[in-house]
Amino acid sequence: MSLAHTLESFLSDRHVPYSTQSHPASTSSLGTAHSAHIAEENLAKSVLLEDDHGFLLAVLPASRRLELDRLRDELGRSLHLAPEGEMGRLFPDCCTGAVPPVGAAYGLPTVLDASLEDREEVFFEGGDHKTLVRMDGGTFLDLLESAEVVEIASESPSLCAALVVRERLYDSLLALGRAIAVPVASGARWNRRLERAVVRLALALDEHVIETEGPSGLLAEIVDQAPRLWREVDGLRNEHGELAEECGRLLELIESGASGLSLRRHAHVLVGHFEHHRHRGADLVYESFGVDVGGG
Numbered sequence: 001m002s003l004a005h006t007l008e009s010f011l012s013d014r015h016v017p018y019s020t021q022s023h024p025a026s027t028s029s030l031g032t033a034h035s036a037h038i039a040e041e042n043l044a045k046s047v048l049l050e051d052d053h054g055f056l057l058a059v060l061p062a063s064r065r066l067e068l069d070r071l072r073d074e075l076g077r078s079l080h081l082a083p084e085g086e087m088g089r090l091f092p093d094c095c096t097g098a099v100p101p102v103g104a105a106y107g108l109p110t111v112l113d114a115s116l117e118d119r120e121e122v123f124f125e126g127g128d129h130k131t132l133v134r135m136d137g138g139t140f141l142d143l144l145e146s147a148e149v150v151e152i153a154s155e156s157p158s159l160c161a162a163l164v165v166r167e168r169l170y171d172s173l174l175a176l177g178r179a180i181a182v183p184v185a186s187g188a189r190w191n192r193r194l195e196r197a198v199v200r201l202a203l204a205l206d207e208h209v210i211e212t213e214g215p216s217g218l219l220a221e222i223v224d225q226a227p228r229l230w231r232e233v234d235g236l237r238n239e240h241g242e243l244a245e246e247c248g249r250l251l252e253l254i255e256s257g258a259s260g261l262s263l264r265r266h267a268h269v270l271v272g273h274f275e276h277h278r279h280r281g282a283d284l285v286y287e288s289f290g291v292d293v294g295g296g
Contacts, residue, residue, distance in 0.1 A: 199251070
């Protein structure tokens with residue numbers, strides 16, 4: 001458990017009181033809040049933006065989504081999401097998706113969502129996906145005293161619900177990876193473990209589909225938020241069906257008594273297809289809402 005060196009030095013130089021806590025690695029800010037057992041609205045996340053005038057760090061609660069049009073109107077700037085490569089350049093000691101919301105530490109102007117002004121305590125990523133910084137709300141506001149405070153975010157129930165389900169899908173995918181990593185020589189026991197992992201993954205996929213494809217689900221909201229993305233949304237819907245069919249075929253192979261090595265090859269292909277789907281979904285959410293949910 002460690003902080004990004006730039007952040008640690010910034011806090012130390014200013015004698016800022018804070019504490020740290022570790023948490024299981026997560027691919028989204030909501031997942032981090034759940035794994036760390038803290039309130040989503042108390043976890044501050046960062047979104048890197050840019051325009052012709054330069055870069056800007058937007059800070060908002062994990063429970064909310066960035067409203068880019070509102071931010072553009074408030075600041076009179078033509079801001080858009082910065083490429084992932086720029087994050088690596090501007091925050092060289094931070095993991096992607098774990099950028100601390102302290103723009104001043106990295107020489108970046110910051111805008112803060114007004115909803116974070118009334119928090120008794122605030123948590124934020126310290127530069128990796130396993131370490132949270134905790135400080136009093138007043139201390140956090142003092143740290144961001146140079147930030148402009150405006151209303152730049154709104155609640156998105158469908159996004160919050162979909163990300164919770166997405167974490168469960170990711171956990172199921174990890175379980176499948178662990179199952180196929182065990183030596184095939186264990187025979188029938190290996191097959192049973194693989195079967196349980198595939199069934200778990202298929203059920204998690206069903207839950208993911210129900211949550212995202214409903215009339216008020218995430219995919220419908222993406223199209224409403226960014227109609228130009230309807231083709232990509234249709235592509236994700238099609239992939240849901242294809243992934244479900246692949247899970248079914250693998251279960252049939254297990255029941256047919258196929259060799260362990262053959263089952264492992266098919267399982268590896270299935271994991272790859274799920275990872276590709278997760279990357280596409282993460283890119284789509286980021287393009288629509290400015291929320292980095294992680295693709296890995």
